[in-house]
Amino acid sequence: MSMEVDILPIAADNDETARLADLIEGVAGEFSPFEDLHGFSIDGVYLQTSVLPSGWRDRLVPVTNANTAAPGGDPQFTGWCLDKEDLCVAKLCALREKDRNFVAALVRADLVDTHVILGRLATLDPDHARAASSAHRWLTSLHRRE
Structure with a gap:
């Protein structure tokens, strides 16, 4: 962790x-x-x-609960978290071993949809084509090994 x-x-x-x-x-x-x-x-x-796919802002996930409140309980704040597949795109484009391990664990636990991740990799800005291609190859090979 x-x-x-x-x-x-x-x-x-x-x-x-x-x-x-x-x-x-x-x-x-x-x-x-x-x-x-x-x-x-x-x-x-x-x-x-981070390298993020098109539309990531529209998929942000709000988190509001007792843990997001001020010490006295009021006000209660909202944290906006990346959608899980958008997070995987960013992690895979970073190409660090710890990020690949993180994504592999999510895939193995069936917590993310690899087809969604692959689709979002295709929406990356052309400036990130090399990272998207590497991430695509890695995720496809992981999927074949599973």
């Missing part, structure tokens, strides 16, 4: 998003008092950090 959470602040423009991501990293990043207190760290990320 990872002991870090990636947070993309949504702001009016990329410069403000970058400023907020840096602020998050400084306050709650690795080796921070936040990490000491809560047992995990928060990485502020930019839009350019």
Whole structure:
């Protein structure tokens, strides 16, 4: 299990998003008092950090519960999480072993739809064609081994 959470602040423009991501990293990043207190760290990320398929914003999943509330219980905040297949696209395009292991575990547990992931890889910006092709090959070969 990872002991870090990636947070993309949504702001009016990329410069403000970058400023907020840096602020998050400084306050709650690795080796921070936040990490000491809560047992995990928060990485502020930019839009350019991950490769995401077309339409990802429309598929964000809201998370609102007692754990997203302020210490007194009010207000209750909403966290917006990537759809599970969109997350797999981003992980596979990063091409790190830990990300491939993560996606393989989801596939083996039948928690994601490989056909959906393959379809979303096809929607990536042409600038990411090489990563999409590598991810497609890897996922197809994993599917054949299963």
